[in-house]
Amino acid sequence: MIQLTDKPIDFTAITEQVRHPSAGGVVTFLGTVRDITGEERTVALEYEALSPMAEAKLAEIESETRRLWPVLGMAIVHRLGRMEVGEVAVAVAVSCPHRAEAFEACRYAIDRLKAIIPIWKQEIRPEGSTEWVHPVDDAK
Amino acid sequence: MIAVRVLLFARFREIQGSASVDVELPAPACVLDLRNKLSEHWPQAALLVRKSAFAIGLDYVDDATPLADRTEVALIPPVSGG
Numbered sequence: 001m002i003q004l005t006d007k008p009i010d011f012t013a014i015t016e017q018v019r020h021p022s023a024g025g026v027v028t029f030l031g032t033v034r035d036i037t038g039e040e041r042t043v044a045l046e047y048e049a050l051s052p053m054a055e056a057k058l059a060e061i062e063s064e065t066r067r068l069w070p071v072l073g074m075a076i077v078h079r080l081g082r083m084e085v086g087e088v089a090v091a092v093a094v095s096c097p098h099r100a101e102a103f104e105a106c107r108y109a110i111d112r113l114k115a116i117i118p119i120w121k122q123e124i125r126p127e128g129s130t131e132w133v134h135p136v137d138d139a140k
Numbered sequence: 141m142i143a144v145r146v147l148l149f150a151r152f153r154e155i156q157g158s159a160s161v162d163v164e165l166p167a168p169a170c171v172l173d174l175r176n177k178l179s180e181h182w183p184q185a186a187l188l189v190r191k192s193a194f195a196i197g198l199d200y201v202d203d204a205t206p207l208a209d210r211t212e213v214a215l216i217p218p219v220s221g222g
Contacts, residue, residue, distance in 0.1 A: 031222045047221065050149060050214055054221075056198040078221060090222050110222060118195065118214070119221030120150035132151040133220035136191045 001075040002058035004049055009077050011091045018073030018093045025099030026073075027106040031090040033083050042123045046082045046130075047089060050118040054078070061112045069105035070096055076109060078119060089121075142167045142209040144174060150217050152192075155182055165207065172203035174213065192217045 001017065015028045033045050058076050065071055073095040083089055092110045096102040123131045141164045148156050161181070165173050171194050179186040193200050193216040200216070207213070 048149065049221070050147075050195070050216070053195055053198045053214070114219070114222040116200075116219070117221045118149070118216050118219055120217065121220045122150070132154065132217075134151055134188060134191075134218040135220060136187065136218055 001077075002055065002062055003075075003077045004051060004055060004058075005077060005079055006081050007079070009079050009088045009091050011088060011093075014075045014077060014091050014093045018075050018095045020072035020095050022097055023072045023095035023102075024097055025102035026093065026095045027099075027102040028091060028093040029106050029110050030088050031110070033085050033087050033089060035085045037123070040123065040131075041126050042085065043126050044082055044084050044124040045089065046122045046124060047078075047080045048120055048122075049078070049080050054118050057117050058113070061109055061116075064112065065094070065105050065109045068108065069094075069101045071101075071105055072096060074105075074109070076113065078113070078117070080119070082124075141165065142169055142207060144169075144207055144210070145212045146174070146178070147212060147214040149215070151188065152182075152185070152215055152217055155185055167209075169207045170203065171201055171205045171207065171213070174207060175203065178215065188217055189215075 075093045078090045094102050094106040121133050143164050146161050179189045195214040
C-alpha cells in the first residue's frame with residue numbers, strides 16, 4: 001500500500017496493517033521532523049510533491065522491494081504540507097518471515113524513497129525565513 | 141523551433157516566480173539542449189540545473205531523450221523527501 005496524504009500519519013494503524021500470521025518480524029521506520037540540521041534551527045518543514053509521478057515511483061519501490069525480499073505486508077506513506085518539529089513525515093512498514101529480511105527490506109525502501117521520489121522539503125527557520133533543501137552532493 | 145513547457149518545483153519555482161516556464165529550442169532538440177538552455181536562463185542556478193533530473197509523464201528521462209513540440213517536461217531538482 002502506498003499513499004501521499006495531507007493528514008497526520010497513523011503509524012500504529014500502518015504497522016497493524018502489515019502484520020501477517022506468517023511474519024516473524026515487522027519493521028516500521030518513521031522519518032520525523034528534526035529541530036536542528038548542522039548549525040541551522042528548523043521550526044517546521046513544508047513538503048511538496050510532483051504527485052502523480054511520486055505515487056508511481058512509490059509503487060515501483062514497493063514492487064522492487066517485494067521482488068528482492070519475501071515481503072508479506074508493506075506500506076509506504078508520505079505526508080505533504082507543513083509539519084512541526086517531531087511530526088512524522090514518512091512511514092515505511094514491512095513484514096517478513098524473519099527479522100533480518102524485514103530490516104533490510106525496510107532500509108532498502110526508505111533509501112530508495114530518499115533517492116528517487118520527486119518530493120522536496122523547505123526548512124522554515126525561527127525568524128520566518130525559508131530554504132528549499134536540494135542535496136546537491138547526493139544528486140543522481 | 142519547438143516549444144516545450146517546463147514544470148517547476150521547489151527552488152526553481154521560487155526563482156522563476158511561477159509554476160512553469162515556456163522554452164523554445166531549435167529542432168531537433170533533446171533533453172540536454174533543454175538543460176543547457178535552462179542553465180543560461182538561470183545563471184545563478186546553473187549548478188542546480190546540472191544536478192537536476194527531468195521527467196516526462198511518470199518517468200525520468202535521460203539527456204539523450206528527444207523532445208517533441210509541445211511536450212511538458214518536469215524539472216526535478218535534487219529531491220529531499222523522507
